Amino acid sequence: MAKRIVIPFGPQHPVLPEPIHLDLVLEDEKVVDALLSIGYVHRGLEKLVEKREFPEYVYVIERTCGICSYIHGLSYCQAIEEIMKIEIPERALFLRTMGSEYSRMHSHLLSMGCLADGMGFENLFMNLFKVRERIVDRMEASFGGRIIQGTCKVGGVRKDIDEESLGSIVTEMESIEKELKEITDVLIKDDSVKHRLRGVGMLSKEDAYELGAVGPTARGSGVKIDLRMRGYAAYDRIKFEPVLGTGGDCHSRTAVRVRELFQSADIIKQCAKKIPDGPIEVKYTGNPKGEYFSRVEQPRGEAIHYAKGNGSRFLQRFRIRTPTFANVPPLIHMLKGCDLADVPLIIISIDPCISCVER
Amino acid sequence: MSLFQIAKTTVKSLFSAPATLMYPTKPAKKSKGTRGTLENDINRCIFCGNCQRKCPCVAITVDKNSRTWELDRFRCVSCNCCVEVCPVKCLRMENDYTKPTTDSKMKVLLKSEKPAPAQAPKPVAPPGVANPRSQKPGTPNAPSADSPP
Numbered sequence: 001m002a003k004r005i006v007i008p009f010g011p012q013h014p015v016l017p018e019p020i021h022l023d024l025v026l027e028d029e030k031v032v033d034a035l036l037s038i039g040y041v042h043r044g045l046e047k048l049v050e051k052r053e054f055p056e057y058v059y060v061i062e063r064t065c066g067i068c069s070y071i072h073g074l075s076y077c078q079a080i081e082e083i084m085k086i087e088i089p090e091r092a093l094f095l096r097t098m099g100s101e102y103s104r105m106h107s108h109l110l111s112m113g114c115l116a117d118g119m120g121f122e123n124l125f126m127n128l129f130k131v132r133e134r135i136v137d138r139m140e141a142s143f144g145g146r147i148i149q150g151t152c153k154v155g156g157v158r159k160d161i162d163e164e165s166l167g168s169i170v171t172e173m174e175s176i177e178k179e180l181k182e183i184t185d186v187l188i189k190d191d192s193v194k195h196r197l198r199g200v201g202m203l204s205k206e207d208a209y210e211l212g213a214v215g216p217t218a219r220g221s222g223v224k225i226d227l228r229m230r231g232y233a234a235y236d237r238i239k240f241e242p243v244l245g246t247g248g249d250c251h252s253r254t255a256v257r258v259r260e261l262f263q264s265a266d267i268i269k270q271c272a273k274k275i276p277d278g279p280i281e282v283k284y285t286g287n288p289k290g291e292y293f294s295r296v297e298q299p300r301g302e303a304i305h306y307a308k309g310n311g312s313r314f315l316q317r318f319r320i321r322t323p324t325f326a327n328v329p330p331l332i333h334m335l336k337g338c339d340l341a342d343v344p345l346i347i348i349s350i351d352p353c354i355s356c357v358e359r
Numbered sequence: 360m361s362l363f364q365i366a367k368t369t370v371k372s373l374f375s376a377p378a379t380l381m382y383p384t385k386p387a388k389k390s391k392g393t394r395g396t397l398e399n400d401i402n403r404c405i406f407c408g409n410c411q412r413k414c415p416c417v418a419i420t421v422d423k424n425s426r427t428w429e430l431d432r433f434r435c436v437s438c439n440c441c442v443e444v445c446p447v448k449c450l451r452m453e454n455d456y457t458k459p460t461t462d463s464k465m466k467v468l469l470k471s472e473k474p475a476p477a478q479a480p481k482p483v484a485p486p487g488v489a490n491p492r493s494q495k496p497g498t499p500n501a502p503s504a505d506s507p508p
Binding site: 052053056057059060063123124127130133137140141142143144145148150158159182183185186189190191 | 361364365367368369372378388390391392393394413414415416436437438439440443
């Protein structure tokens with residue numbers, strides 16, 4: 001038996017945008033065990049719910065994550081609305097759906113860009129970020145913020161998109177799709193990318209299910225989990241099917257994200273065409289009393305928001321289970337038995353968001 | 360053979376305009392609805408303290424007695440919450456981002472030039488306790504924290 005050594009990985013590492021620490025137990029070049037430690041960016045956002053009134057807490061909850069902020073806000077508002085039995089106008093639901101899909105697109109492009117950067121494909125990374133810039137610009141024009149759109153509020157949305165912009169969204173999305181097709185073909189078809197990603201970080205369908213993987217990590221292994229199928233916001237009025245992969249390796253997970261990009265573009269176009277006229281918010285009175293579990297599909301997978309109100313302006317308890325938190329056990333499973341050189345790629349292939357995990 | 364799949368894109372990029380903006384020489388892109396910098400038209404302000412109470416990041420301090428309105432730009436997250444609750448609409452969100460600074464603080468203190476109304480309004484709460492959060496010692500916005508660290 002070869003001598004075992006322990007190599008620290010992170011919290012500062014060129015491929016990691018956020019701090020996470022792994023102690024990799026190696027036998028020669030093979031990883032036999034990985035011990036994960038987090039706790040570098042804990043901010044105590046859940047505790048803050050006792051200090052901020054519930055309508056203002058949405059600004060805090062949106063800042064849980066820098067990438068999937070919109071869907072955090074949406075999920076929180078959804079929980080409060082369910083507790084208070086607030087009926088949301090149709091138009092607001094469609095606007096929320098569009099916001100979610102925009103944030104999914106830019107998040108997937110960021111994740112794939114980081115993956116390309118991780119394997120040393122700088123050119124692909126820059127081209128992916130070039131497309132992402134167009135999406136982020138559109139988000140800024142429509143919602144007011146490049147990343148933190150901040151338009152969700154309890155009772156509806158804060159900002160409307162006018163008819164003219166809705167028309168331009170459809171034409172712009174078509175041109176973005178064309179540009180995306182050219183770039184993402186490289187990720188799917190290029191031989192060097194395939195050679196680097198195929199067979200790396202294998203996760204079988206059974207393991208993915210048993211270890212509780214969510215989002216593209218689970219779907220890349222063929223597990224059909226997509227919370228959008230439950231039909232929150234306006235997803236029940238949109239035609240789409242969950243994207244499934246079969247390989248269970250890094251390439252399969254990336255392919256799922258690529259196909260989800262086109263799916264998101266399609267959902268945005270459907271929303272822009274189907275969106276009804278009407279108000280974008282409703283007035284409400286009173287305070288939340290009761291509890292609710294809100295489940296939504298984030299770019300990285302299923303997020304659960306638990307809210308409990310006691311009839312005052314301040315919530316009693318708030319808790320988030322973020323997708324990356326659920327994807328950590330599958331990650332550790334994938335790391336066991338891989339080569340040391342594949343560790344960065346495997347970590348990036350689950351699209352980790354450490355700020356989310358630690359809140 | 361798809362070994363050089365990206366070659367077409369690369370060659371195209373070589374002959375097209377740069378995708379990036381040469382920022383300091385060319386002005387940055389601006390959108391009409393961008394939430395950038397918070398500004399206050401102080402002479403219209405009635406110092407009601409709504410913005411201070413609603414601010415999720417405790418960036419605003421309003422003092423009715425000295426008729427001042429203070430904003431800590433480093434704490435402000437440009438969420439537009441104060442603009443929405445302002446009863447006289449003297450707050451507005453400009454669409455350009457805050458200029459960078461080398462100082463450790465970035466506070467904006469605005470004092471109204473208009474004199475206080477002739478008859479003093481009935482004080483609802485003792486001055487200064489409108490927002491109990493900002494009164495805790497050690498909170499960056501507490502008056503005691505204004506002294507340099």
